[in-house]
Amino acid sequence: MLTEFAQTLGRYRLHARLLWRACPGWTVAAAMVALLNSAVGTLLLISTGQFAGALPEAIRGGAGSPAADHAWRWFALTAALLITGPLVAALMVWVTARTSAGYLAHVFELVAETGVHPQGIELLDSPGFSGRLQAVVEATRDWTFTFGLDNTWTVLSRRLAGVGAIVVLMSWHWWLPFFIAGSFVVMSKTYATWLNTSFDKLLQTSASELRRARYLRGLLVRPEAAKEVRLFDLTDWVVDRYRSTWLSAMAALWPLRQRGLRPVYLSCLVMAVAVGGALALLTHDVVAGTVGLAGVVTLIQAMLALESFGILGDPQLALAQSTAAAVELTRLRQEVGLPPTRPADESPEDRTTSVGAVEVVLDDVTFAYPTRTEPAVANLDLRIPAGQSVAMVGVNGAGKSTVIKLLCGLYRPDQGAVRVGGADPAESQAARRRVAVIFQDFVRYHLSLRDNVGMGAVARRGEQQILDRALSDAGGNGLLKRLESGWDTVLSAEYEGGTDLSGGQWQRVALARALAAVSAGAGVLILDEPTAALDVRAEAALFDRFLEVTRDVTTILVSHRLSSVRHADRIVVLDPGAGIVEDGSHEELLQAGGRYAEMFTLQAQRFAQVDEGSGG
Template sequence: MTLLRRYLQHARALWLAAPGWSTLALALTVLEAAARTALMIAIGLFVGSLSESATYATWRWFLLIAALLVVGPLLQACLSAATARSSVAYLRYVSDLVAEVGVHPHGIEHLETPDLAGRLRTVVAATRDWSFVTGVDATWSIIGPRLAGVGALAVLMPWRWWVPLLVAASFFTLSKVFTGWISLAFDKLLTNPGDSRRRASYLRGLLTQTDSAKEIRLFGLADWLTDVYRATWYDAMTGLWRARRRGLGPVLLACLVMALMVGGAFALIGYDVTTGTISLAATVTMVQAILRLQSFGLLGDVSTALARNTSTLQALVGLRRELGLPAIAPVSPGDEVPRHPGGAAEVGLDEVSFTYQGSAEPAVKQVTLHIPAGQSVAVVGANGAGKSTIIKLLCGLYTPAEGTVRVDDADPAVDEAARRRVAVIFQDFARYHLSLRDNVALGAGSTDQPLLEQALTDAGGAVLLTRLDRGWDTVLSAEYDGGTDLSGGQWQRVALARALAAVAGGAGVLVLDEPTAALDVRSEAALFERFLEVTRGVTTILVSHRLSSVRHADRIVVLAASGIVEDGSHEELLALGGRYAELFTLQARRFARPSGNSVAR
């Protein structure tokens, strides 16, 4: 993509983010550039008038210079205020564009693709970098000098028109070549993160994060990790450094041409002075103008910052286009989905098959499952049978390769109302660094106190309130003042409360996808029994490896690689003597008392 198109894309984003402030900033930039040009001319005329005795003209040019020296900083102050406002709007706008890449489309397949996920992480990190932030302000720091350069070009044109054009062209060429060189490096960083860079970032994280700090010190891994990180980082950066070296030649050549052009221009001015062709006032003005033409060239850190900014925006645009999103315009919000009055929902999967990207074998194959509204169903099976995949398909997080998924006769992959009818607590549920109130309220989208208290009580977590210094307002993370960490079991009760609050908010299907793995057998069984009691009348789906915990469900479905192999109540499946009965008996033996009586009956 050409630099001009990148700049136009950047300008469009700036305009869409803050049209009013951007217009004001542009107007102030034009006025400031005009003031710079006027000051340059006034200085030349003032110096020229000094060759004579002090006259009215001398004082006139002196006062004009004084006025311009006052007006310039005032315009700069106003411009700084306008650019600050436009920059804030721009950064907020781009943050929304980045966030949309993560949440649109609704599914999560793109977030589990290594290439897309790696590029997204790189773009997110780039938008937080200081160079991206300063790159927004750099827009105006570049436009102003460029416009002043146009003024200098106009001043020099009556002298020898081709000289200023050549000088300006040499500066412009150097700027273009250097910016292209810098952009190439940024593009490689943003669009091709590579496995080596990702691994290097991971290793660096191990050395600096608290999660791994104990084991690194315990096993003396610091030196080894440092050596591996260094070698991995060098391997990741070698290609980039090689590309930078290859692109350095044109930059050096452009510097040489620019030096020759500027030197030649000054030589011509000196020649005209010695021949008496130009006056002292013209000489002073022209020298200033030649120096001002460097505004068409490199402008230091602001040029680099703007290059980084436009590269980041281009990488973001590329991601959005791959995902079918508008390039630099947020997705228009659709009509607000009305809150469902509640009640149990019906679930249906018909001949559903799904294969993960990069996998040769389907995770789910020809699964047909119908769950009437209000029924409690347990899904059991060996690891890899596809239990969690079915739940993700039910949530609309994946789109089946074959078959249909329905919640209340609607497809959750495309229907927001159908998605909101499903509440799930996954095994790896999120632990939000928010207050207890917000952690529970996220499920219902409501902070109604009685609703939250009932949800926490039903989840068996009411005792938490007696242990938290700030009650509902306690932040559930020790990383914040007044915050606290919870145990695994406590977090699971908070997550369950969130799901129960979602039911109160209109969800009609409640799924527990092995969220109680941190609990012992007795605690899990008690929790499931309590769960089935408080969710009576709601369609519930329980996923667990512990068969004794789900035996009270209305119906138990046994899932295997080939699909559903058994379907019935606990008693029916035991009487059948098939796979469920075999697995249940094996697990029961593990908890049998010495007398031979099992704790799981």
């Protein structure tokens, strides 16, 4: 029990540290207002008791008597406190809003940093870590998280009001308030421990199942699945799967919650005995004549105020949920080597920039994905001199995309070394900034065209010349002319004034983003199937244009259409399990008559047949 109490106090200390990190000034102001609010409440219970006690004498003495004057003074104080209370409550709402805004901004920054640190994505590929992170993200987005933050000061104010009630009751029997308050504290801490354990288990043990349940629920309401759900009449099936998945996730929690309630029931019984005994003692003193009317009114209010040390209902529930999310967030941050309550210090290297093509080296690299037994690449050796254009080709599963991820620093090799400009991209932010890449599954941001292209050169996104040149080199000038608001058009039909693009148009925007990165200093440009939505001729023309505009950049092209990459300085052929099996120019590889020549001939024959069919 003591260990659980210590854990509860520990999470409140963590909550206080986060508040102080986020907005120290507003935190102090909110604490002072909470103290003022509790002081007003304590004075009010004293003044109402004294006013009630003075009334009988005032009535007997009549108007103008000293007793009446005495009663009027207590009435005036009570009225003033009744007016002051709502004013202080309004002030608390304002201060609370400012404090919560700062706290939310701080927590969201910590969550975002946790998701992108470290540079690699191994942890995000882990269902355990990614599930827990997603659970924290969902928890911080939920309205109850903000509700819990706002009620931090409500809970504090009510606890402080309880301290005032203890002081009042000590004037009667000094030991009694500690006995009553202790029973409420035990009940509150027992309940808080049960709440915290419930929320912790919810975030830790059922994160994966709950995430799957949320996904299934989303299929019923998200537009991307609407067509197939209706076409295949999937509603009942999805609802049944959602129900069973959610019940499976919660089934492990319900027994734990039931067992954890037993100490809560016992603590409630102890509290009832303590309050009942105090009321019996007060009745005895009233009968004995040692406590008058003023004392009865004041002491009963003070006893009721001690309830603030007990269970506070929704405010305490929401605060427990908020602190549970904060605790899990700090655990995740510590697991990835980040400070638990503050953003990591920026490395001086993060601010360095350089320009020009760089050399790319993979030295005896072996790498296997965590969920697979066979390596995606094994003992791979590849050196690309600065400024050279290289095409990587091969069948599916040969490791082309894996090589790209290694060059971007998204994974660390199990064996060997990866170097971009002499530095490891998995360790060096400067090395990662030298790489611009467009993945086959690039992101379609629901932002303006300006932002979609400018993200490739964030530090220089305000330079229109860079954006214009990048979009032009990507063949997107025609796209720009068709957009109603030009560069400021939002590329999503979900927003008023926005528009969606075709697959080919989106690929040109993504390519422009990579070229903007080159203008900002990237020395390596990687294109991973960037033109799959274009026809053969458009792709070939675009690749030829790329090779022309990126002569001062090290370029790596990946495409299944061999006719599109034949003008690259060099072509390497990858084979599953064997690594690089051929390396040379297009002409050299055709003359060698090996794997590349066979694949190129087969593709050329297929395209020739298509041309003949369309021409006939």
